[in-house]
Amino acid sequence: MEQKSVDYMKLIYSFHEEMLQNDFTLVYEGEITHQITKAFTSLAENNMERMSEDTSIKKKVFHVMVECLQNLSKHSEENNLTKYGGDPVGNGIFIVGKLGESTNQQYHVITGNTIENEKMPELQALLEKINELDKEGLKEFYKRQMLEGTLSEKGGAGLGLIDIARKTGEKLEYHFVPVDDNNSFFLLRTKIFRKQLD
Amino acid sequence: MDVIKIKGTDDTPNVILDAQNNIIEFSGRSLPEDVATFYAPIIEWIIQYAKTPNPKTNVVFKLEYFNTASSKMILDIFLKFEEIHKDGHDVMISWYYQEDDEDMEEACDEYADIVEIPFQKYSY
Numbered sequence: 001m002e003q004k005s006v007d008y009m010k011l012i013y014s015f016h017e018e019m020l021q022n023d024f025t026l027v028y029e030g031e032i033t034h035q036i037t038k039a040f041t042s043l044a045e046n047n048m049e050r051m052s053e054d055t056s057i058k059k060k061v062f063h064v065m066v067e068c069l070q071n072l073s074k075h076s077e078e079n080n081l082t083k084y085g086g087d088p089v090g091n092g093i094f095i096v097g098k099l100g101e102s103t104n105q106q107y108h109v110i111t112g113n114t115i116e117n118e119k120m121p122e123l124q125a126l127l128e129k130i131n132e133l134d135k136e137g138l139k140e141f142y143k144r145q146m147l148e149g150t151l152s153e154k155g156g157a158g159l160g161l162i163d164i165a166r167k168t169g170e171k172l173e174y175h176f177v178p179v180d181d182n183n184s185f186f187l188l189r190t191k192i193f194r195k196q197l198d
Numbered sequence: 199m200d201v202i203k204i205k206g207t208d209d210t211p212n213v214i215l216d217a218q219n220n221i222i223e224f225s226g227r228s229l230p231e232d233v234a235t236f237y238a239p240i241i242e243w244i245i246q247y248a249k250t251p252n253p254k255t256n257v258v259f260k261l262e263y264f265n266t267a268s269s270k271m272i273l274d275i276f277l278k279f280e281e282i283h284k285d286g287h288d289v290m291i292s293w294y295y296q297e298d299d300e301d302m303e304e305a306c307d308e309y310a311d312i313v314e315i316p317f318q319k320y321s322y
Contacts, residue, residue: 034231038209055298059263063301066229066265143308146273159266167301 026096037069044096053194060192061107063167067160068111068190069094075113099191107192114179115186123186124176130162131171138166168192199250202243210236211261215243220252225260228268237271244278251287255279260294261302269305276313283315290316297321 001009019027025047026040041062048058072092092113100106115123133141142162149158165172170191177185199217206212206226214223230236257279264272276291283289291309295302303319310317 034209042208056300059299059301062263063265070229070265070267139308143312146270147312149270159269163266163269 022097023099024095024097026094028094030091032069032072032092032094034073037066037073040069040094040096041065057107057192057194060167061109064109064164064190064192065096067164068109068188071160072111072113075115105194107194109190109192110187112185112187114183115176117182117184120176120184120186126158126161127172127174130165133165135166135169138162142166164190199246200243202239211264213240215240215247217247217252220254220256221258222255223258223260224272225258227262228264228272230268233267233271237268237274241271241274241278244275248278248282248285251282251285251289253288255282255287255289256292257289258292258294262296262299273309273312276309276315280313280315290318292318292320294320294322 095110173189202215204213293306
C-alpha cells in the first residue's frame with residue numbers, strides 16, 4: 001500500500017481507539033433528520049436494554065436524546081437553508097458516551113451545531129436563565145413557556161432545553177467556539193447520572 | 199360527527215375521537231416529525247365537538263412518552279376541552295401512567311394546575 005493509504009488506515013485505527021478509550025458509543029457528524037433521530041434513539045434503547053439499564057435512566061437518556069436531536073434538526077436547519085438551499089435538514093455533531101468510574105457513571109449526550117452570532121445572545125440568555133433556576137423555578141418556567149410560547153414554523157416550542165435541565169437535574173454545560181465573523185459553534189453537554197451502585 | 203381513528207406508530211400516538219360512542223382516547227408515544235401537522239385535525243375535531251358535546255366527556259390519556267413539542271399540543275387540546283367545561287358541560291381527564299413513571303405523574307399534576315378541568319390519575 002502507498003504510504004498515504006497506510007496513514008489513512010492508521011488514522012481510522014486511532015479513531016477507533018480514541019472512541020473506545022473515551023467510551024463513546026455513538027459519534028455522528030452530518031445531517032440530522034427525523035429518521036436519524038428515530039434510528040439513534042432506538043439504537044440507544046436497545047443497547048441499554050441489553051445492559052439491563054434501570055427503566056428511569058433509560059427513559060431519561062431517551063428523552064434527552066430526542067430533545068437534543070430535535071434541537072439539532074430544527075435549529076441548525078435555518079443556517080443550512082439560507083446558505084445552501086435545499087431540503088430542510090439540520091447539520092451537526094452528535095455524541096453519546098459513558099463516563100466515570102463504575103460507582104459514579106454517567107451517560108453523556110453531546111451536540112454541536114453552527115449558530116449565527118446574531119442569535120447567540122438570545123440562546124445564551126436562555127441557557128443562563130435555566131442554569132440559575134432551581135427545580136421549582138424550572139417547573140414554573142416550563143409551564144409558563146408552554147402556555148405563552150407559540151410553536152415556531154419549524155415546530156419548536158422553546159421547551160427542549162428547559163426540559164433537559166429538569167429531567168437530568170443537572171446544570172447545562174455549554175460552550176461557544178467562534179467560527180468566523182458571522183458564526184459560532186454551539187456545544188452542549190448533558191449528563192445523566194446512573195444510580196449509585198451499592 | 200366524523201370518527202377519527204389514527205393508528206399509533208413508534209413516533210405518533212394512537213388516537214380515537216368517536217363522539218357517537220363517547221370515546222376520546224390518546225395512547226402510545228408522541229414525538230412526531232411535525233407536531234403541528236399531526237395535531238391540527240385533532241384540534242379541529244375538538245372545535246367541532248364543542249358545538250354539540252356529549253353530556254359527559256371523559257378524555258383518556260395513556261401516553262408512555264411525549265416530547266416537549268407534543269407537550270405544548272397536549273396543553274392546547276386540554277384548553278379546548280376546558281372551554282367545553284366552562285360552557286357548563288361535564289368534562290374530565292383520565293390520565294394513566296406507568297406505576298414508577300414519576301415524570302408522567304408529575305406531567306399530569308402540572309396540566310391539572312394549568313387547566314380548569316377535573317383530572318383523575320390512574321397508575322398501571
